[in-house]
Every structure is written in structure tokens, then in C-alpha cells.
Amino acid sequence: MTAPSGPALPVPDGLVEAFRDYERAAAEGDTTALARFVAPGSSTLAGDPHGLLVGSDAITAYAAAPPPRRLVQTHVQVTDPDHALVVALTEHESGGRGQQTQLWARTADGWVITAAHTSEPPPALDSRIWRVVGDPLVPGTPGGPLSGESVAVKDVYAVAGHPVGGGNPAWEAGAPVERGDAKAVLGLVEAGADLRGIARADELGWSLFGANPHFGTPPNPRAPYRVPGGSSSGPASAVSLGHATIGLGTDTAGSVRVPAAYQGLYGVRTTHGAIGTHGVLALAPSFDSVGWLTRDADLLALVGDVLLPDTAGPAGTSELVLVPELLALAEPDVRDAVESWAAAQGLVVRETWSLGELDEWRRAFSTWQAWEAWTVRGPWLRERLHLLGPDVRARFEHAATIDERTAERAQGVVQTARTRLRELVGDRVLVLPTTPSVAPLLGSDLGPVRGATLLLTCLAPLGGLPAVSLPLRTAAGLPCGVSLTAAPGRDRDLLALAASLG
Structure with a gap:
């Protein structure tokens, strides 16, 4: 010395x-x-x-x-x-x-x-975030509306010349090399965006928190030492870190909206079926939807202009409706952030909804999601459950025990909930916390957080509704989110509203 x-x-x-x-x-x-x-x-x-x-x-x-x-x-x-x-x-x-x-x-x-x-010496490739990365991996078509932008693609989308890894090394090892791009991937590249690389996903897309046991947990730069949110964790972290400007993900139960809230990003879950999922690894087809994340609302809307159908959606208003029963599901720091945001918007209608069946809706959602997940993945997993990490393995093991009668009852509740939610939302815009809490600390017990989170995040997929998450911060400076949800097909309206409010 x-x-x-x-x-x-x-x-x-x-x-x-x-x-x-x-x-x-x-x-x-x-x-x-x-x-x-x-x-x-x-x-x-x-x-x-x-x-x-x-x-x-x-x-x-x-x-x-x-x-x-x-x-x-x-x-x-x-x-x-x-x-x-x-x-x-x-x-x-x-x-x-x-x-x-x-x-x-x-x-x-x-x-x-x-x-x-x-x-420390920087890694050439952070394998917690990326499976494959290039400079770029696939160049965008010159002159398009997304020229100059870059995309991190969740590892559930087909990218020509690469297998779909699905967040699990055994799945990746047996997956075929894709001959073409998924529709959403092709749309972004043809619009001029460079495909920066294929980013990590939680195993087979079934998680809300982003901790992959095989490749590690992607960082959350906006809330260090906290989970990044999943299952679109890789694209979210890539956007948050500035590795890409667009994170292409999927949202079944909140897999775009949760990382958006946890990392202070804009995120959208599109109307179920609005963007084709051919070439996307399915989890629960009744709820799987294309979504994406950005660091600003204008780019979020521009991606929508590229990917969403060029047709007029149903007529609707921009009237904001805040439901105290849903707001009360959030922890005080998140609730205060949403209340402050709502107050800043001016006139927001407060409307009481009778939601005594919300717990039943959430249970039915989880049951039908699990039934579908086992239906589409069970044939491969039946002899390979030991190849999954403990959390996802436990969910698939439970899914394998659901009998047809139980699944049918759950499906009936899902259909009832869908009708009821669409009636309640009507032609207005529902305002609610994206998640009930800020990102949990790494290593904390995530079980109770998962259940509480699903009470809020299951509403959009139950209704087949589009939802946009806008970033907020708590009084302590941690990221959280407020969601705007509207009737099916009003994706462009929501994206425009988010851009005007962002």
C-alpha cells in the first residue's frame, strides 16, 4: 500500500x-x-x-x-x-x-x-437479460416510422434463424430453428426498428416476478436489489437499461404491466386477439396477448400505430373512472401515488362497484389459466417437470391435478366475469393501480404478493380488455404504476390518452 x-x-x-x-x-x-x-x-x-x-x-x-x-x-x-x-x-x-x-x-x-x-469488468453479454444479441441481430427496413429504434424480443417469439428458448434450457435444446418471424416481430422490423436481440423470459412465460432459476434474475436499475417483474423481465430490463428502446413481450396475467410498474416504464397489454399470436409460444390462449414496453408514452403509441389493426375501434369517451374498492387493494404508498395522479388529472369520477365476487373471479382465472397451460404444455412436461425451477414446477404440478369438471366450472365463471367487466367499464376508462405494491426485495416471500397482484392484474385478461400502465413514483421514490383500461378494441384510444397524460 x-x-x-x-x-x-x-x-x-x-x-x-x-x-x-x-x-x-x-x-x-x-x-x-x-x-x-x-x-x-x-x-x-x-x-x-x-x-x-x-x-x-x-x-x-x-x-x-x-x-x-x-x-x-x-x-x-x-x-x-x-x-x-x-x-x-x-x-x-x-x-x-x-x-x-x-x-x-x-x-x-x-x-x-x-x-x-x-x-467490475463489464460483461460482453449479460446473460441474465439476453439470450442472443447483435449490433443489431436483424436490421430494420430503412425509412420506416420506427427507424432509429431498437427492439428486445421476449424469448417466446419466433425469430427466423433461431429457436424459441422459452426461458428454459431443456425447451431451447429441443426447439427447432424458426424459419420465419412472428407477426409482431416482422411488423416492427418492416417498420424500420432494428432487432437488437432475443431477451430472457421467465420459464414458459408463467411468472410475475422475473427470477429465472437457470439464467439469473435480470437487474431492476430503477429499483436495485428488487425483482424486475416478469415474465417479460428480459425485455423490460433491456429497455430500462437503455439496451433497447422497445421491449416486445406478452401479457397473460400481467407479464408486461407488472415489470412496467416495477421498473418505471410504459407498458401495454393489447385487446385479446387484436394482434395475431402465430409464432408465439402459448401459455393460456384464452388470455395470452401481445404487449410492449418503452421509456416514453409517444413511442408506446407509435408502436401501436405499427402493430394494431388499422381499423376504427368502438366509440368511447376519455372519462376516467376510479373505483375505491380497487384502489383499496393497493398498499398505502402505491395508493397515495395513484390518488395524487388522479387528483392531478382534474375531474375523475369515483364510482362504487360491487366486487364481492372478485376473489372468485381471481380463483377462476388462475384455474382456467392453469388448465390451459397444462393442456398446451403438459404433453412435453409430463416426463420433464424436474427440468423446471421450483416455482414454475409447482404451478405446473398443480395444473396437472385439475380435472375437467373443475376446469369447466372455472371457465363458466370466467365468461360471467368477462361480461360483467365489460358492462362495468362501458365506454369509459377505468383507472386502477397496476400492481398493489412496489417491486418486492430480492429473496423475499413472493407467494402473498403474487395473490394480491393477481387480484388487480387479472381484470384486463378476464375482460379481454386493453390496458396501459403509466409510471409513477411513491413518496419514497420507488417505481409503481397506474393502469388505464377500456373496452375491447380501444387500444389506440388508450395509447393516445396515455401520450396526452404522460
Whole structure:
């Protein structure tokens, strides 16, 4: 360890030994030992490529041991006998160089780190986000309305020359190379957008949170150390990080809207059947819909101009209807954000709906979705359930137990709910929280969150309705979303309204 040239205070006693002990613990991956060097308190900081952790509790809970590395250079700048800045250049076993900057302080218990920042060699390809990526993978047709835009395609769409991976390595290994593009992919490329690459999906498209056990969890740059939202997690993270401007996904139970809310993006689920799903890996055909994510509302609407049918939808108004019973399903921070947004719009009609059957609708939705999922994927999965991650495997195992009579009863409730929801929405625009909460922390229990989320996200697929999620922020600065939902076929109206309100 060397001090800077010129007049400087001497390196304090014990600092070199503390730094070496820290590096020894890092080399051994000893997170318990590393935690002893974290200064206690709420002001301690630790930043790395994943985000910034504030407070010793957060740092010790989420900070991982660094990858294997060796010190190349180390410099110390002493500010006073009890404080020093240490800057170290490291060389990683996997290649490339990184840098760590640490502010050390002497305490009664020894030297500890009060603030740190670590940089790592950037990966050539972040396989948590991308399966295949190019520069571009497929160039767009010059001169189209989407020229200059780039697309991250969820790995459930056919892209010519590539298999559909479906978020599972066993499925990908047995999938044929596609001879042509899915309709939505072709439409975007012909409109001038470059296809940047094929982005990760949760396994077979059946998840709301984005944690893929095979390839890792894509990052959520707007809410670090929180889940990104799924199953269109790869395209969402690609857009949020600026790797692409458009994320092409699918939405069965919220797989576009949830990551939009969790990552502060605009997202749309289109009217069921409005855009053909030929060439798209199905999950539950009664609910599967094409959707996409962007960082601004104007581009969200421009993609709609390209992909949606060029026909006039049903007549409707832009009257906004807020239902207190639905708003109450959100946690206070999200509810307050939606209330503030609604107040800013001016006149919003508050209307009481009798929704005592909402729990029944959600259960019927889940049952019929599971029945269809097993119908379309069961023949392949019957001898391969062990190849799935535990969460998705549990859902398919349950799906396999549903008998035909139970499925038929659920389908009947779904049909009743569809009629009722379309009557309630009418020719107006329903306003509701996109999700009941902000993105859960990584490693938290997602079971209760899933059930609460489905109470809100199942409404659009039950009704076959289009829904647009607009980004909001809670008082604490975390992303959340407000959804606009309207009658079937009013996709363009909703996209235009979102652009005017965004």
C-alpha cells in the first residue's frame, strides 16, 4: 500500500492490516468476516454495478462477496489520523480489471469501511437479460416510422434463424430453428426498428416476478436489489437499461404491466386477439396477448400505430373512472401515488362497484389459466417437470391435478366475469393501480404478493380488455404504476390518452 507523493500524513497504524484482512475475507468468500468491516449505522454506503445500498443492515443483507481477484495497485490518501481513503486496482481471474474505493474510519473496535464503491469488468453479454444479441441481430427496413429504434424480443417469439428458448434450457435444446418471424416481430422490423436481440423470459412465460432459476434474475436499475417483474423481465430490463428502446413481450396475467410498474416504464397489454399470436409460444390462449414496453408514452403509441389493426375501434369517451374498492387493494404508498395522479388529472369520477365476487373471479382465472397451460404444455412436461425451477414446477404440478369438471366450472365463471367487466367499464376508462405494491426485495416471500397482484392484474385478461400502465413514483421514490383500461378494441384510444397524460 503506497501513499501519494508529496507531503502527506503517515498511514495510520492498523489500517494496512485491516485492509489485508478484508481482502483475505473477500478472497475466501467469507461474507461473515466481510460484514465485520462494515461500519454500523444508517449512513454507511456501498455502491457497485448493481446499485447503491444505504445503511449497514442493507449492506450486510444484500452485498455478496466479490468475484476472485488479485490486487494490482493500492493507494491510500490519509485525511486525518482516524480516516483514510483507499483506492485499489484489481485484476479478476475471469479477465479484465476493476477498481474499489473505500473510505475507512478508526473506531474503538478497529478500522471499518463507512463508504465504498466497486467497479467490475463489464460483461460482453449479460446473460441474465439476453439470450442472443447483435449490433443489431436483424436490421430494420430503412425509412420506416420506427427507424432509429431498437427492439428486445421476449424469448417466446419466433425469430427466423433461431429457436424459441422459452426461458428454459431443456425447451431451447429441443426447439427447432424458426424459419420465419412472428407477426409482431416482422411488423416492427418492416417498420424500420432494428432487432437488437432475443431477451430472457421467465420459464414458459408463467411468472410475475422475473427470477429465472437457470439464467439469473435480470437487474431492476430503477429499483436495485428488487425483482424486475416478469415474465417479460428480459425485455423490460433491456429497455430500462437503455439496451433497447422497445421491449416486445406478452401479457397473460400481467407479464408486461407488472415489470412496467416495477421498473418505471410504459407498458401495454393489447385487446385479446387484436394482434395475431402465430409464432408465439402459448401459455393460456384464452388470455395470452401481445404487449410492449418503452421509456416514453409517444413511442408506446407509435408502436401501436405499427402493430394494431388499422381499423376504427368502438366509440368511447376519455372519462376516467376510479373505483375505491380497487384502489383499496393497493398498499398505502402505491395508493397515495395513484390518488395524487388522479387528483392531478382534474375531474375523475369515483364510482362504487360491487366486487364481492372478485376473489372468485381471481380463483377462476388462475384455474382456467392453469388448465390451459397444462393442456398446451403438459404433453412435453409430463416426463420433464424436474427440468423446471421450483416455482414454475409447482404451478405446473398443480395444473396437472385439475380435472375437467373443475376446469369447466372455472371457465363458466370466467365468461360471467368477462361480461360483467365489460358492462362495468362501458365506454369509459377505468383507472386502477397496476400492481398493489412496489417491486418486492430480492429473496423475499413472493407467494402473498403474487395473490394480491393477481387480484388487480387479472381484470384486463378476464375482460379481454386493453390496458396501459403509466409510471409513477411513491413518496419514497420507488417505481409503481397506474393502469388505464377500456373496452375491447380501444387500444389506440388508450395509447393516445396515455401520450396526452404522460
